[in-house]
Amino acid sequence: MGTTAAADADAETETVTAGVVGGSGFAGGELLRLLDGHPNVELVQATSREYAGKSIGGVHPNLRGRELRFSEPSALESVDVLFTATPHGITMEHVEEYTDAADLLVDLSADFRLATEGQYDEWYDGHTAPEYLEVAEYALPELNRENLGDADIIASGGCNATATLLGLKPLADAGVLGSEAQGASDTSSGGEPRDGADVVVDVKVGSSEGGAGGGAASSHAERSGVVRPYAPTGHRHEAEIEQWLGLSVSFTCHAVDMVRGASATCHVFPDGPVSKKELWTAYRGAYEAEPFVRLVAGGSGSYRYPEPKAVAGTNYADVGFELDPGNERVVVFSAIDNVMKGSAGQAVHAANVALGFEETAGLEFAGLHPVGSP
Ligand SMILES: NC(=O)c1ccc[n+]([C@@H]2O[C@H](COP(=O)([O-])OP(=O)(O)OC[C@H]3O[C@@H](n4cnc5c(N)ncnc54)[C@H](OP(=O)(O)O)[C@@H]3O)[C@@H](O)[C@H]2O)c1
Numbered sequence: 001m002g003t004t005a006a007a008d009a010d011a012e013t014e015t016v017t018a019g020v021v022g023g024s025g026f027a028g029g030e031l032l033r034l035l036d037g038h039p040n041v042e043l044v045q046a047t048s049r050e051y052a053g054k055s056i057g058g059v060h061p062n063l064r065g066r067e068l069r070f071s072e073p074s075a076l077e078s079v080d081v082l083f084t085a086t087p088h089g090i091t092m093e094h095v096e097e098y099t100d101a102a103d104l105l106v107d108l109s110a111d112f113r114l115a116t117e118g119q120y121d122e123w124y125d126g127h128t129a130p131e132y133l134e135v136a137e138y139a140l141p142e143l144n145r146e147n148l149g150d151a152d153i154i155a156s157g158g159c160n161a162t163a164t165l166l167g168l169k170p171l172a173d174a175g176v177l178g179s180e181a182q183g184a185s186d187t188s189s190g191g192e193p194r195d196g197a198d199v200v201v202d203v204k205v206g207s208s209e210g211g212a213g214g215g216a217a218s219s220h221a222e223r224s225g226v227v228r229p230y231a232p233t234g235h236r237h238e239a240e241i242e243q244w245l246g247l248s249v250s251f252t253c254h255a256v257d258m259v260r261g262a263s264a265t266c267h268v269f270p271d272g273p274v275s276k277k278e279l280w281t282a283y284r285g286a287y288e289a290e291p292f293v294r295l296v297a298g299g300s301g302s303y304r305y306p307e308p309k310a311v312a313g314t315n316y317a318d319v320g321f322e323l324d325p326g327n328e329r330v331v332v333f334s335a336i337d338n339v340m341k342g343s344a345g346q347a348v349h350a351a352n353v354a355l356g357f358e359e360t361a362g363l364e365f366a367g368l369h370p371v372g373s374p
Pocket residue numbers: 021022023024025026027028047048049050051073085086087088090108109110157158159208209210211212213214338339342343
């Protein structure tokens with residue numbers, strides 16, 4: 001066996017210990033499901049203040065029969081990797097404690113997604129540990145794989161931002177979104193970067209995005225049947241999207257009658273003609289080697305474009321597009337499961353990269369078909 005093969009074998013059999021702070025929530029529950037089945041992970045702790053002492057299966061019925069019980073977050077065990085799935089503001093408050101307890105911290109909240117304190121002043125209520133912002137790496141491997149290997153803190157992306165970024169980044173890199181965009185100088189598509197494109201993003205999200213605590217607007221009676229604009233302007237994920245695309249987008253979000261799922265429809269009005277061939281080149285180039293992004297554009301049958309049902313419960317993102325030459329528009333679709341690719345799945349994928357495991361370890365399973373509302 002050569003050195004590389006031996007190293008690969010070591011990576012396949014190595015096991016790390018993991019803990020989850022906020023294990024009783026929706027994103028935390030998905031982390032527990034994923035880590036429970038992960039070939040390289042021994043899950044040793046899950047915290048919840050409300051359910052301390054109760055079995056994890058008592059809160060997440062899909063995990064019935066597992067022995068692990070919730071414990072208090074104030075009694076953290078030392079682990080190799082600690083996932084935090086807590087509301088905004090908790091990880092930044094406890095970051096020293098969390099990084100003392102683990103070699104690698106993977107945070108699912110928004111606490112370390114943005115690059116500067118100024119962005120937190122503008123989009124959130126400031127930041128209490130800004131010195132850690134430059135240490136943290138954004139999790140989405142499709143955008144930031146090369147920086148995850150050495151990371152000590154990984155910030156898992158927002159679900160709406162993830163859906164939007166996966167839809168638009170190939171166009172930004174191909175110069176279709178204009179010269180403002182990151183990577184726009186890459187003219188691999190053959191053309192010159194365009195001056196700038198108008199980009200309008202409309203995301204529809206399921207109720208699990210609001211967390212297990214929910215609120216009045218999330219109760220079944222209120223939420224059922226809803227198609228409700230809940231963030232017509234000023235959604236915080238806009239900051240994350242603009243940070244990675246390098247240009248501004250007009251972003252609106254609707255709450256719809258799904259439990260899981262985020263579906264982004266992005267209307268792009270490029271400042272110059274674009275061909276379908278150019279679009280295919282951009283998307284194939286970006287995603288043909290990506291294990292969790294599938295191109296779904298046209299074809300026949302019912303499932304011709306991305307939709308959340310087809311990715312529910314999985315770490316896949318389905319991305320597709322259509323050209324509208326009459327209106328000089330490109331319309332891009334991107335569908336994910338908000339608590340998987342938009343949160344826990346993305347976090348585990350990024351941890352796999354950081355820890356040198358097979359990237360797809362613990363994540364390579366298809367969803368259900370047929371299935372009811374995701
Ligand atoms: N839901 C999504 O679709 C989604 C997608 C992407 C990212 N996220 C992010 O992931 C994080 C968790 O979201 P969620 O939807 O899973 O929320 P959630 O269902 O409300 O769960 C929150 C978890 O945090 C724990 N918690 C709350 N306050 C805490 C504290 N002070 N110290 C320690 N633990 C605390 C809660 O348990 P106890 O109160 O019992 O301790 C619970 O386990 C959020 O930052 C959210 O923005 C969520």
